[in-house]
Structures are given as C-alpha cells and as structure tokens.
Amino acid sequence: MSTDTQERTSPGRSNSVIKDGGEFDTSDTIIQLRDLNIHYGSFHAVADVSLDVPRNRITAFIGPSGCGKSTVLRCINRMNDLVPSARVDGSIVYSGVEINTPKVDPVEVRRRIGMVFQKPNPFPKSIYENVAWGAKINGYRGDMDEHVERCLRQAALWDEVKDKLKESGMALSGGQQQRLCIARALATEPDVILLDEPASALDPISTLKIEELLRELEANYTIVIVTHNMQQAARVSDQTVFYSLNERRQGVLVESGTTAKIFTNPDDQRTEDYITGRFG
Amino acid sequence: MTVRDIPASESGGRPPLDLSGSRNRSVSETAIGVILFLFAAFSVVTTIGIVVILLYEAALFFQDIALPKFLFGNTWTALFQDPEFGVLPLVRGTLMTTLIALFVAVPLGLMSAIYLSEYASPRMRSYLKPSLELLAGVPTIVYGYFALTFITPQLLQPLFPGVFQPLNAASAGIAMGIMILPMMASLSEDALRGVPNSLREAAYGLGATKLETSVRVVLPAAVSGIIAAFILSMSRAVGETMIVALASGARPANGWSPVEGMQTMTGYIMQVFTGDVVYGSVQFRSLYAVGLLLFLMTLAMNILSQWVARRFRKDYQ
Numbered sequence: 065m066s067t068d069t070q071e072r073t074s075p076g077r078s079n080s081v082i083k084d085g086g087e088f089d090t091s092d093t094i095i096q097l098r099d100l101n102i103h104y105g106s107f108h109a110v111a112d113v114s115l116d117v118p119r120n121r122i123t124a125f126i127g128p129s130g131c132g133k134s135t136v137l138r139c140i141n142r143m144n145d146l147v148p149s150a151r152v153d154g155s156i157v158y159s160g161v162e163i164n165t166p167k168v169d170p171v172e173v174r175r176r177i178g179m180v181f182q183k184p185n186p187f188p189k190s191i192y193e194n195v196a197w198g199a200k201i202n203g204y205r206g207d208m209d210e211h212v213e214r215c216l217r218q219a220a221l222w223d224e225v226k227d228k229l230k231e232s233g234m235a236l237s238g239g240q241q242q243r244l245c246i247a248r249a250l251a252t253e254p255d256v257i258l259l260d261e262p263a264s265a266l267d268p269i270s271t272l273k274i275e276e277l278l279r280e281l282e283a284n285y286t287i288v289i290v291t292h293n294m295q296q297a298a299r300v301s302d303q304t305v306f307y308s309l310n311e312r313r314q315g316v317l318v319e320s321g322t323t324a325k326i327f328t329n330p331d332d333q334r335t336e337d338y339i340t341g342r343f344g
Numbered sequence: 345m346t347v348r349d350i351p352a353s354e355s356g357g358r359p360p361l362d363l364s365g366s367r368n369r370s371v372s373e374t375a376i377g378v379i380l381f382l383f384a385a386f387s388v389v390t391t392i393g394i395v396v397i398l399l400y401e402a403a404l405f406f407q408d409i410a411l412p413k414f415l416f417g418n419t420w421t422a423l424f425q426d427p428e429f430g431v432l433p434l435v436r437g438t439l440m441t442t443l444i445a446l447f448v449a450v451p452l453g454l455m456s457a458i459y460l461s462e463y464a465s466p467r468m469r470s471y472l473k474p475s476l477e478l479l480a481g482v483p484t485i486v487y488g489y490f491a492l493t494f495i496t497p498q499l500l501q502p503l504f505p506g507v508f509q510p511l512n513a514a515s516a517g518i519a520m521g522i523m524i525l526p527m528m529a530s531l532s533e534d535a536l537r538g539v540p541n542s543l544r545e546a547a548y549g550l551g552a553t554k555l556e557t558s559v560r561v562v563l564p565a566a567v568s569g570i571i572a573a574f575i576l577s578m579s580r581a582v583g584e585t586m587i588v589a590l591a592s593g594a595r596p597a598n599g600w601s602p603v604e605g606m607q608t609m610t611g612y613i614m615q616v617f618t619g620d621v622v623y624g625s626v627q628f629r630s631l632y633a634v635g636l637l638l639f640l641m642t643l644a645m646n647i648l649s650q651w652v653a654r655r656f657r658k659d660y661q
Contacts, residue, residue: 146548148465175551185542188565198550201560245546252550 088303088322094119094256094286095140100154102135102144102315110135111314113154115305117256122282124297124323125290127307128338132315133290136307137258140288141177142170159255175202177256178249183265184241186233186248191216191225194233194244198252211251219247220277239270246277250285257281259289263296275300294339298327306335398639401632408626414633420596422612422630423619429630431637433596437513437606438638441588442581444517444602445524449577452521453528454570460529461536462558473530480526488590491519496591504603511593511605519587524577531576535569536562568652575649579642585610609638 095117102110110132117123125133135144142163144150156164163173186194195212204211212229216222221243225236233244242262249257259278263271278287278300291297297304304326306318319332330336406414409429417430456476460469495515500508508514539562547557563570593605594615607615613631621627 141549143545143548146545171551171553173551174549178551179545179549181542181545181549183542185540185546187543187546187561197560198552201550201552201556248546248550 088116088118088121092119093117094159095288096155096157097136097139098155098157100136100139100152100156102132102139102153103151104147105149108312108314111310111312111316113307113315113317115317115320117286117288118303119286120282120284121302122278122287122289122300123303123305124301125288125305125307126292126294126297126338127315127318128309129292130315131307131309133305133307134260135315136317137260137288137290138179139164140256140258141174141179142168143174143179145170175252176254177258178252178254180242180245180249180257180259180262182261184238184245186236186241186244188232188234190230191233191236191244192229195247195251198248202252204251204253215247215250216244218250218281219243220273220280221247237270239266239273242266242270242274243277246274246281250281254285256286256288259287261290261292264292271296294327298323306330306332306338308334308338395639398632398636401629402636405626405629405633408629409633418598420607420612422627423616423621427627429626429633431609431634433598434607434609434612434634435637436600437588437592437597437608437611438582440513440597440600440602440606441517441520441592441608442578444514445520445581446574446578448518448521449525449528449581450574453525453573453577454532456525456529457532457536457570458558458563460533462554462562473533476526476529478526479522480530482523484523484584484586485590487519487523488516488587491515491587491591495519508603509605511591511595512603513592513597513606514602516588516590516592517602519591520581520584523584523587524580527580528573528577531573532566532570535566535573538569539565568655572649572653575645575652579645579649582645583610583638583642585614589614609634613638 093116095115097113097115097117100110100113101108113132113136115136125137127133138144139152139156140158144152152164154164155162158173158177161168187197189197192212195215196208199208199211213222213226216225221240224240225244233241236244242265246257246262263274266274275296278289281287282302289297289301301323303320304323305320306326307315308318310316319326319330319335321330326335327339330339414429414431416432417428418432419428419430420433421428460473460476464472492511492515495518496508496510496512500512500515543561543565544557547561552561588608589611592608592611594607594611595605596612597604597606613634616627616631
C-alpha cells in the first residue's frame with residue numbers, strides 16, 4: 065500500500081512554500097501533468113495541458129463550460145478509461161510514478177486518488193454501508209465502526225447521522241448526501257481527493273458547509289476541485305488554474321498560479337476578462 | 345409579411361378571432377374516442393368473461409367435491425373408475441418443473457444480463473441481445489420435442505445411466521428453463537441498465553474493480569427489477585403447457601422425484617381436453633377448478649411483480 069503516508073502531516077498554512085512570483089514551490093508537488101492531450105473519438109477536447117498540483121493544498125479549476133476542466137480532472141484518477149472513445153496522451157506523474165500507462169492498474173490509482181462527483185451519488189445502501197464499502201473492498205483491517213465514525217466526523221456529518229446509521233443514504237438531504245459521498249471517499253484513505261463541481265447541485269448553506277469542510281481536509285489531503293463558481297474558487301483554493309477554449313474549440317490551460325495572484329493580478333488578458341466577468 | 349405591412353389604422357379595429365374550429369372535427373374526434381374505448385374495453389370484457397366462466401364452472405365442481413378435499417387431497421385419479429380429486433400431485437408437478445426451470449434460467453439469465461449490461465461492448469451487445477431474444481421466438485412445442493428426443497435420451501440418460509425414465513420432470517424443467525431464459529436475461533438486463541451510471545462511477549472512483557462494481561453495487565441496486573423478472577419468468581413457467589405435456593408425462597406424481605414423470609396442472613387440463621370426457625361431468629368441471637387455481641397462482645405472481653417493480657422506481661426518486 066501507500067508508502068508515503070507519513071508525509072501526510074500538514075505543512076501548516078505558512079506561506080513559506082509560496083514564492084514571490086505567485087508560483088508554488090515545485091519540490092512539494094504531488095501530481096504533475098505534462099503535455100496532456102485528450103481526444104474523444106476524433107474530437108480533440110483538451111490540448112497541451114501542463115500543471116503541477118502542490119501537496120496538501122487546494123487547487124481549483126475554473127473556466128467557461130466545455131473548456132475541459134472536468135475532463136482534465138477525470139484523467140488524474142484514470143476515470144476517462146471508462147469512456148470507450150477517450151484517448152489520453154501525455155504524462156501524468158503521481159508521487160513520482162507515471163500513471164498514464166497501461167502498465168498501471170487504474171484500480172490502484174483510484175484507491176489513492178478518490179473522487180466526489182457533481183451530483184451526490186450515494187449507494188442505495190445504509191449510511192454506514194456507504195462509508196464502509198470503499199474501505200471493505202480496499203481490504204481495510206481495523207475497527208470498521210471506528211473508521212466509519214472517523215470518516216463521518218471528518219466530513220462534518222457525524223452529528224447529523226449518528227442516530228440513523230442504518231437508514232438509507234438516499235434519504236438524506238442533498239447537502240448531507242454530498243458530505244456522505246466525501247466521507248465515503250475519505251474511507252478509502254486516499255492521498256488526493258478530486259471534486260467535480262461538488263456544490264453545483266446544492267443550496268448556498270450546504271455549499272458553505274462543503275467549503276468549510278474542504279478547508280479542514282486540506283491539512284491531510286491534497287484537493288483538486290472543479291468549480292464554475294469563481295467566488296468559490298477564490299474562497300477555498302490556494303492555487304487557481306484557469307482553462308479556456310482556443311480558436312479551434314480545444315480546451316487549453318491559460319494560466320495557473322496562487323489564487324491571490326490569479327484573482328488580483330493575472331498575467332493573461334483572457335484570465336482577467338473571465339475573472340472580471342467580461343467573458344464566460 | 346412584416347408588421348409594417350399592416351396599416352396602423354386597421355390594427356385597432358380588427359374583428360375578434362374565431363377559434364371555435366370546425367364542428368365536424370369535434371364530432372369525429374368524439375367518435376374516434378368512443379371506438380378506441382370499445383376496442384380497449386374488449387380485452388377487459390374478455391378477461392372478465394373468462395374469470396366468470398372459470399368461477400361458475402369451478403363453483404359447480406365444488407358442489408360435488410369439497411374445497412378442502414380438492415386443495416389438500418394427495419391423490420389425483422380424476423379419470424379413473426372411482427375418481428379422487430386431491431390437487432396436490434398436480435401442484436407438485438407444476439412446482440417441481442418450475443423449480444428446475446428456475447434453477448436453469450436464473451443463474452444463466454443473471455450472468456447473461458450482467459455480461460450484456462456491464463461487460464459487453466456496444467457492438468457485442470447489438471449482436472447478442474437480439475439473438476438471445478430469438479430464443480423466445482421458438483415455439484414451445486419445439487422445446488417439448490427437444491426435451492423428449494434430446495435432453496432425456498442424449499443428455500440425462502447417458503450421463504446417469506438407469507436413473508431417468510423416458511418421461512421425467514427434469515427434462516421438461518430444463519427445456520422450460522431454456523425457454524424462460526431470454527425473458528429472465530432480457531428483463532434483468534433492463535433492470536441493470538436502469539441503474540444510474542453515477543453509481544458505477546461512484547464505485548469505480550473508490551477503486552472498485554469491474555466485478556466489485558457489477559456484483560456489489562449495480563446488482564443490489566437493480567434487485568427489485570431482477571425480482572420482478574424472476575417472478576414473471578416463474579409465472580411463465582407455471583403456465584407453460586406444451587413442454588410439460590410432452591416431456592413430463594401424464595402420471596400425477598406421488599413424490600418429489602424429478603427422474604420420474606410428473607403431471608402438471610396444465611398437463612392435466614390438456615390431457616382432458618384431448619381425451620373423451622363427457623361435457624358437464626365432474627371430470628370436465630375439474631378442469632375449471634384446476635384452471636382457476638392456476639389463474640390465481642399466476643395472478644398473484646403478476647401482482648407481486650408489479651408491486652416489487654413499483655418499489656424499485658421509488659428508490660431512485
């Protein structure tokens with residue numbers, strides 16, 4: 065199993081790893097994308113994306129609809145393998161290992177890089193089973209009751225569900241369901257959690273809860289979140305990555321940097337136009 | 345035409361629009377409605393008619409034979425000199441052949457369904473599903489003949505020498521299992537495909553393998569639809585006549601041995617109709633009693649399957 069769990073200890077929220085130019089220190093990168101090109105059949109959806117994701121930080125992907133931000137996210141844990149027509153070229157290095165190769169089993173990747181989806185999708189099982197399931201199939205050996213409680217606490221859901229663990233996960237409200245999905249993802253003890261617009265189907269209060277939760281999880285996990293909500297990106301993320309479409313309708317990475325820099329002093333005119341609402 | 349073509353002076357004093365439509369049209373629409381209703385009512389009236397006749401003739405039968413004696417009697421010698429009408433041997437024959445059929449159809453059908461829904465490429469499925477459904481188009485008399493001339497003498501008797509009689513419940517059950525296999529597989533596949541893709545993604549996202557996803561997430565999520573498929577397949581097997589009449593023989597069974605012939609409820613009805621029973625005799629009326637029981641059994645199963653299928657839909661609200 066994972067050999068670098070001891071590195072999960074938080075570096076704290078010091079700014080020392082952030083260099084003056086609005087870039088992150090590349091020595092503490094957990095995921096590196098290099099020259100990523102994604103095709104669906106003959107459609108070239110994403111072109112030449114290169115990106116470093118810093119460890120134990122929150123990285124937000126923003127950009128207009130259809131610019132490939134979700135597509136890039138789904139490459140990071142090889143979810144695009146499930147789309148028969150998808151082809152991913154380029155390099156994805158996770159903890160020093162190239163994972164975009166047939167030699168790497170996507171199941172092993174997904175056990176370390178968990179995912180939370182746009183629409184809450186709890187299993188039609190009990191709340192307890194929803195959390196325990198992922199741990200069980202990953203061969204978790206330990207006190208499962210304790211583990212489930214810990215994950216639900218981390219997902220800020222324990223107090224709301226502790227008396228009804230045997231009830232169906234589908235009976236919860238949308239916001240609770242999404243936190244259950246986060247707890248479920250935490251239960252497999254991943255290093256990285258990918259979130260694909262996790263709050264887009266939720267009301268503002270539930271959204272706020274999810275955002276607070278992400279800030280707490282950051283100490284122990286690396287988080288990459290796709291959001292169409294710029295305020296959300298500004299509120300929760302340390303690094304922001306702006307995607308857009310080029311003139312051939314391909315998704316491209318325009319600019320990445322610290323969230324403060326992207327939102328106050330972007331280098332690229334397109335980023336500025338998007339941030340200020342003149343486009344998108 | 346553009347707005348500018350209308351002079352400003354006219355636009356104020358236009359006559360009111362007549363939207364009442366043609367009188368002919370409303371009359372013909374009503375007539376068509378009535379005609380369609382009559383056609384729709386036809387099948388309902390037919391069903392009611394069948395039930396009424398079943399009930400009437402069965403009631404006449406139960407004037408001669410007490411209901412408990414019919415339901416719980418263990419001897420069926422309806423066509424003998426001194427007839428006894430205990431229906432249990434026929435029910436046993438029906439249950440035995442149906443159970444054997446389900447034993448064949450449920451595992452095969454489920455595995456086919458999981459393959460088609462979760463593993464097969466779209467191309468593969470586009471070939472396999474229609475060919476599987478072709479099996480449903482084979483006339484049941486052919487299955488019966490197949491059981492009689494192939495399953496028993498070429499398969500069962502060589503495999504277990506001296507065990508199987510020429511007419512036996514096992515061969516009929518196996519043939520019936522193959523007959524209901526397309527139904528089981530096709531309906532189960534529909535249920536599996538009805539499971540939202542988001543659940544599969546959730547499972548894969550947790551590092552589940554394809555097998556874990558299919559068997560431990562998709563299958564349980566589709567379980568109500570699969571139970572409905574199971575019950576419908578079972579009621580199809582319970583009502584099947586030709587296969588059991590040909591391959592399982594006409595001897596009401598005393599025990600539960602599938603290597604011997606076992607007459608089923610449907611088999612008995614067919615035997616009597618092809619024989620020379622006097623109209624209005626108690627033997628003749630026993631058909632209706634057996635038929636009524638059969639009808640109630642399949643009706644109960646259909647209601648059960650609909651109830652289960654409704655629960656299934658509720659789960660995904």
